[in-house]
Amino acid sequence: MEFRTLRSEVRGPRSIISQTRSSITLCLLLAASFSGCTAVRHAPIAGDRTTDLARALNDGHARSVILLIGDGLGDSEITIARNYQVGAAGRLALDTLPFTGEYTTYVVQEANPALPDYVGDSAATATAWATGHKTSHARLSTTPQTDEPLKTLLELAQEKGLRTGNVTTAELTDATPAALNAHINHRNCEGPADMAPCPKYKKSAGGPGSIAEQTVDHHVDVLLGGGRSRFEQTIDGGPYAGQTVIQSAIAQGYTVIGLAPALSAMQPGGMLLGLFASGDMGLEWRGEPAKRYPGSGPQRCVEGVRPPSEPSLAVMTRKAIELLDHDARRGFFLQVEGAAIDKRDHAADPCGQIGETVAFDAAVQVALEYAATHADTLVVVTGDHAHTSQIIPAPQPKDHSPGVFSTLITADGANMTLQYATNLPGRSQEHTGTQIHIAAQGPQAANVVGVTDQTALFALIARALSLEAHRAT
Numbered sequence: 001m002e003f004r005t006l007r008s009e010v011r012g013p014r015s016i017i018s019q020t021r022s023s024i025t026l027c028l029l030l031a032a033s034f035s036g037c038t039a040v041r042h043a044p045i046a047g048d049r050t051t052d053l054a055r056a057l058n059d060g061h062a063r064s065v066i067l068l069i070g071d072g073l074g075d076s077e078i079t080i081a082r083n084y085q086v087g088a089a090g091r092l093a094l095d096t097l098p099f100t101g102e103y104t105t106y107v108v109q110e111a112n113p114a115l116p117d118y119v120g121d122s123a124a125t126a127t128a129w130a131t132g133h134k135t136s137h138a139r140l141s142t143t144p145q146t147d148e149p150l151k152t153l154l155e156l157a158q159e160k161g162l163r164t165g166n167v168t169t170a171e172l173t174d175a176t177p178a179a180l181n182a183h184i185n186h187r188n189c190e191g192p193a194d195m196a197p198c199p200k201y202k203k204s205a206g207g208p209g210s211i212a213e214q215t216v217d218h219h220v221d222v223l224l225g226g227g228r229s230r231f232e233q234t235i236d237g238g239p240y241a242g243q244t245v246i247q248s249a250i251a252q253g254y255t256v257i258g259l260a261p262a263l264s265a266m267q268p269g270g271m272l273l274g275l276f277a278s279g280d281m282g283l284e285w286r287g288e289p290a291k292r293y294p295g296s297g298p299q300r301c302v303e304g305v306r307p308p309s310e311p312s313l314a315v316m317t318r319k320a321i322e323l324l325d326h327d328a329r330r331g332f333f334l335q336v337e338g339a340a341i342d343k344r345d346h347a348a349d350p351c352g353q354i355g356e357t358v359a360f361d362a363a364v365q366v367a368l369e370y371a372a373t374h375a376d377t378l379v380v381v382t383g384d385h386a387h388t389s390q391i392i393p394a395p396q397p398k399d400h401s402p403g404v405f406s407t408l409i410t411a412d413g414a415n416m417t418l419q420y421a422t423n424l425p426g427r428s429q430e431h432t433g434t435q436i437h438i439a440a441q442g443p444q445a446a447n448v449v450g451v452t453d454q455t456a457l458f459a460l461i462a463r464a465l466s467l468e469a470h471r472a473t
């Protein structure tokens with residue numbers, strides 16, 4: 001019964017998506033001469049969904065959890081990608097999960113942890129969902145001021161015997177994945193040669209080492225992303241002193257790969273470290289960056305620019321699930337990060353941002369397809385903090401903000417103007433502090449409904465997986 005309900009939850013919206021996509025193609029083909037395009041301008045008529053929602057309620061336990069984090073994925077970024085890719089009345093895969101809410105993402109001040117810092121960075125916000133505790137900027141799963149390690153969902157899942165995976169389009173040592181398998185007081189300590197901000201954590205000082213070292217030493221079953229240069233640095237203490245982090249990974253039982261074909265050839269069994277780029281992985285799309293008034297565009301983005309040697313986020317997600325799910329006796333915990341939504345928002349690059357959001361949505365679709373046949377899977381889709389980009393009216397000669405703009409031609413065939421104005425033109429745009437979207441399906445999913453806090457996501461997942469920590473939350 002539950003199985004059929006979940007399948008219909010996924011299939012229904014999929015048919016809407018495919019209908020909408022063909023309408024978009026028609027709409028774009030006709031845009032020059034046809035002003036209607038009505039097929040994508042009317043949302044499906046909303047009927048009474050009470051029964052469907054009641055059937056989707058599940059207060060049971062999950063065998064597995066797939067957590068998908070869009071870095072910098074605020075409501076604005078979702079709406080921008082939806083308008084561009086499927087039209088204002090279309091729906092993305094991430095729009096189809098049955099339960100949604102908003103959660104607050106404030107962090108705390110290092111100088112006085114009793115006070116909030118209303119705009120978080122990805123390290124402190126990841127610590128909140130990964131450990132259930134608020135911390136201050138740049139910290140990864142450590143307490144403000146006192147550097148105490150905070151137990152993470154990944155560690156608790158390992159203690160319970162679950163298999164674990166961590167996937168990102170950024171460096172694997174970047175803040176979001178790092179919060180699950182590293183405890184360190186500064187996010188910049190990514191490799192053994194990057195330890196100036198946190199000398200006491202060096203292995204030569206008796207510490208647990210950099211983020212790259214801690215990641216490998218945690219024996220996470222599947223690690224996929226960028227950041228190879230961090231893992232090529234030389235370890236300065238402990239049993240692997242003088243070796244690179246990659247060499248220490250191989251010595252500890254990892255298979256290490258670096259190209260997309262090698263990933264597709266991987267078979268279940270053993271631990272996998274996939275490092276597909278020296279730094280961050282390549283972007284999916286490109287286009288003109290936003291500019292001062294009157295801005296760039298109107299433009300359509302150039303798609304398909306990701307290097308062929310690098311797998312997409314959806315491909316990494318599908319493979320991670322395949323590798324983690326091979327043991328019927330054990331469930332898994334998998335984190336999947338779409339990292340460059342945030343990075344291209346910082347750069348006021350609308351096409352880069354939208355392309356990464358669409359790629360993230362494709363990874364969500366992979367998770368939903370798995371859940372359609374594995375109803376004991378909790379799927380959660382959210383962001384970590386809000387960001388800069390806004391949809392605004394077309395700027396006028398006398399009335400426009402001092403920020404930068406770009407106008408995009410959407411799937412509706414209409415112009416959409418975006419503004420980036422949280423810093424001076426040419427400087428890195430800033431995160432913002434609004435509450436953001438969270439969506440879920442499967443066991444415990446209804447607990448995202450309403451306004452919750454980011455730390456509640458830790459409790460939700462711990463409870464769904466019956467992890468030790470859920471008793472205290």
Ligand SMILES: [Zn+2]
Nearest residue numbers: 342343346431
């Ligand atoms: Zn950021």
